[in-house]
Amino acid sequence: MKGPLAPLLSPRSIAIVGASGDLRKLNGRPIANLLRDGYAGRILPVNPSYPEIAGLKCFPDVESLPEVPDLGVVGVGASRAVQAVEALAAKGVRFIIVWSAGFAEAGAEGARLEEDLMRVARARGVRVCGPNTLGLTNAFERMPLTFSQYADQPIAAGPVAFVSQSGAFGTAVATSARERGIGLGYFVSTGNQADLTVADVLDEVLDDTRISVVVAYLEGLKDGLAFARVADKAARMGKPLIVVKVGRQPAGRRAAVSHTGSLAGDDAVFDSIVRQFGVLRAQDETQALDLAAALTCCPAAEGDGLGLITISGGAGAMMADFAEDAGLQVPVLREATQAALGKVLRGFASLGNPVDVTGQVLEDVSMLTRSLAIVLGDDQVAVAVMWVQSLHRQADEFVDLLVAFKATAAKPFVLCWLNPPAPALQRLRDAGVCVTDRTQGCIQAAAGLVAFGRTVRMAKRRQPFPVAPTAPARANTERRNVATVEAGELLARAGLKIAPTRLARTAEEAARVAGDLGFPVAVKIESSDLPHKTEAGGVRLSLADAAEVRAAFADVMRNAQAFDPAARIEGVVVQAMARPGTELVLGLKRDPAFGPIVMVGLGGIFIEVLKDVVFAVPPLDEEGALAMIGRIRAQPLLRGARGKPPVDARAVAQALCALSCIALAHPDIAELDLNPVFAADDAIVAVDWLMVRD
């Protein structure tokens, strides 16, 4: 691998400033680890207290180093770390890992130290990993450059790269991964991310052909768009990106802030946007590892049909429940499939799906693998899950059969085995069979295979990410509300359907415009000082003739002046009354982490009270927009409820694409709210909008 971070991830030489001669201490353990695993590069300890450490020559200071190492590591206390970075930079080192803690995570003084450290690094053009990191491992290079307890055992290479903002939690995940037989090619702790972020490291390891699955643990995102780009890249490369991010809830956000000083941001925005790029989000370490196991062992599923084979009807029903929770289909198997199963299974077996092999398996364990083969042969089934428990007497034969089947299986399958014998488990893992020991876990794993299939299919059709990044959020710029007609024209030019709207400065003009538009019409006050027209008494609807329009004009002018005597009033807008429909809200807003984002939700209480809203970063194509609409929770209302027609999802998707274009073309638009948009079964139309520009 020869990416820009190669000196960090695959250094040929490493200087460790503050190396300890006591190999049991934090600053000594990494040296012992490197020697134990046989790292082939040069290790250069720096510490004036020792002439040598573990047989390696130890240098009194950075200046005395006999070469410019690829990578510097700083393990001295926070107060002395800036000086060490300065010395390494002066020596010519371009990448530095700062193990030291006591920076931004430790309060205001630490934050100042971190700023000092980064000032030096930036001035010298040095890239920093950390501070407050446990270090990293590169198993391909036999390089456990970390004091993480994970490296207390020799590290073994594998196809998974794991990048974690948290050190201790990262250690737990990495250790559990090893326990489960999931090999980590890389494990990188990014700590406070003063410079290099999880996204930066992911971007690099994705290019390593030995890595097929990437896993990230996040607490907050400074640059959401960079993360979105990496997610997009992973999907295009066909490499699943599994993310655990805390701060889903207010209590978790508070905790995350006090940990690495990360602002967790709006989780609804993060969640929407990672799903936009097909990231697999796991809620905890167990789910993340189930997903990693499935995606390292199996190809992605080419559909969402799940076949279930079980030796317990109860477990079958439970799996079907979880499958439906996860949005998978559990199709009734084809007649031909059931007939074939009927020849293998006897007696009281269920053949429909779940397929219940029943206790017969104790007499003939091959029923399981034969059933699995038949179920996977059904054209409706894209992925299968097989659930067994105990089977200690049949374990060896079962494993033989399963390993043989795995070697030829074209479609993915996951095995759930409760209370398996340890040797059987080991043999299955060695053979690349995905095994889990939780009923919920096996369905989550299968759902991950289905979701990743969709990720890849959508990535192939998705527009490329724009080369020029959209404008970042600007602070303290002056904002102005754009006039309704001007904003409406911009929307219409972008392809959004709006109710015809014209400005009128007098009652007579309003009446004439209304006649042109055709009755009935609405009259709304027009003033950039009064963005909330209804609140100001500035809206009159369903006006039937010119007289009503004149009266309404007088009325809204009077109300608006009473509401805010200082408001500059341009007149009124006269608008053709639109056909009512299901109320939607569409819009743009500027997120602190992601920049301009598109949003959609049902109107009224659904967005404001129930927070049922979905976001995406531009660019958005129709398929992506449809997927976004599909993530609105109150789906039944979109399908048409209580006599209302269904919503024309394609029209909504096209409107979202138009908003996405507006976001890219007009980075000065800080906010845009189309509220409400009336959606019918054949079209949508926006009847109110507010556009705010910098």
Place this chain on the structure above:
Amino acid sequence: MKGPLAPLLSPRSIAIVGASGDLRKLNGRPIANLLRDGYAGRILPVNPSYPEIAGLKCFPDVESLPEVPDLGVVGVGASRAVQAVEALAAKGVRFIIVWSAGFAEAGAEGARLEEDLMRVARARGVRVCGPNTLGLTNAFERMPLTFSQYADQPIAAGPVAFVSQSGAFGTAVATSARERGIGLGYFVSTGNQADLTVADVLDEVLDDTRISVVVAYLEGLKDGLAFARVADKAARMGKPLIVVKVGRQPAGRRAAVSHTGSLAGDDAVFDSIVRQFGVLRAQDETQALDLAAALTCCPAAEGDGLGLITISGGAGAMMADFAEDAGLQVPVLREATQAALGKVLRGFASLGNPVDVTGQVLEDVSMLTRSLAIVLGDDQVAVAVMWVQSLHRQADEFVDLLVAFKATAAKPFVLCWLNPPAPALQRLRDAGVCVTDRTQGCIQAAAGLVAFGRTVRMAKRRQPFPVAPTAPARANTERRNVATVEAGELLARAGLKIAPTRLARTAEEAARVAGDLGFPVAVKIESSDLPHKTEAGGVRLSLADAAEVRAAFADVMRNAQAFDPAARIEGVVVQAMARPGTELVLGLKRDPAFGPIVMVGLGGIFIEVLKDVVFAVPPLDEEGALAMIGRIRAQPLLRGARGKPPVDARAVAQALCALSCIALAHPDIAELDLNPVFAADDAIVAVDWLMVRD
């Protein structure tokens, strides 16, 4: 234990009809198991093919048995099982377990065999466990009377009773329980439940003083009320009832039907009602065992405040997220608590909650137990969770400290240890420390301790279950719609506030009644043939004077006759217009499993489309009704959204109590819908209702 099922659960002698001489076969293994574990009762194998089995005298037929055994077991094929039951009953046996499969779970013919079997049993007054059961274990009596793989190892007694409708899934749970060090006093498989149900067995084992926690696996309920009574009993006894029930989703319900022939019923009703009685519902085997471990190891929590101690800030944030998901509080610790923590912890530790001990723990592991003691001392903290990982070098010392602390701890705590050394885990379990290895699991366990504390507190205050059961659902009875005024009077007598409503047969009478009630009024068609008045054009609202009322009378009469010329029309009801408020729906319906149940939800789309509705069985007291209201998902709308006042929850609760009384007093009411009920911040009032009587 001397309950009515004692001969089944603690027999002094067992006859096994169809016993096999091959101890590896299904009908032989239980005999080997009983002998291995040292069952002290008499084992009487019955099979004409053997003179003896495993040194026990074997009898050629039931008639030849030298005594009347407490318990008979039938292990012959389904077709011969009826005859065996007949023979055992004739011998005088009162309890029979039917291991045989091939009954209702195997289709129509099997269902007929099951009916035959039960006809014989009922005629003879014999109670049956099964058919299609794996049998049962009573570890106190060293009695593994089952061919379940669980009994392949000796069984060990413990405080948990586990009753499962599914055999194979039950085996998996029981085996996993043993792996986790959770001792099962009883494990009973109820199979097809032709007679004895999970509820019957729970009712009995709850009375065993050696049992402190009961766990049930369910697929469907024939008698929901019996289950509710057992749940109520468990709560009153202070014994947690943990339930796993499949069929949450349509796919799971289909699978459950094809398994034990159980109709899973409406999961929303089941879920509401078990929560009413404080049952702890687990979604899968892992959660059920985490709950069982916590509740066998710890006292219930006396509040909902959670203290978190962690060595990983990331894990702390994740736990805080899960805690909020589970409805727990994560309070900021008191200043005094933080000051005390500050003396124990140094450097970069977080003290607020989560308390992050950080990597310092590697130097002084006592920081963990000292922090735990301090956090549990905070008056806001009812339960604590401590999260650690690896710690292999410190494990022995850590366990010593924790075991010592556990011996004196008054408040409950749960330990989450990822990748622990096995011996440490064993020592902790032996000492009664609740340990789990999943971050989500530890919070679910703590949530179970909090929920069970609430269960016990509510049970103490709850009205006793009525002695006389409410009327069961009656099929094919004639139903009639009760006249609006008559129904309204019944509601008002029960204490429900309704909009004043009077019948009028002529336009003049309507105008006069309206004058009495005070304008404005509503006029609604009155006909038991037209329960849906609006649909029939039979409703006019906000009538301001007598003339409008007369016109409205003519109008609704004409519309109704046009809508249904055959409808018998009694006149109109005139109703005082009520003050609008948040729309609720309250009512009664008759559930096939639970009988009459009370329901509440927000009106309109919330019940009809989003299925956001909560149920309860009567009797209901105010606290129970408030808890029920608290389970409505769209809580923000009840708290007052978008300028609306909050809903007066106490008034709604009182209305639900009134409905509960109506359900008990009027078992002939098949259905009662109050829709809408207008709820304001100081009162509620029903403006439309439909009552249907048998």
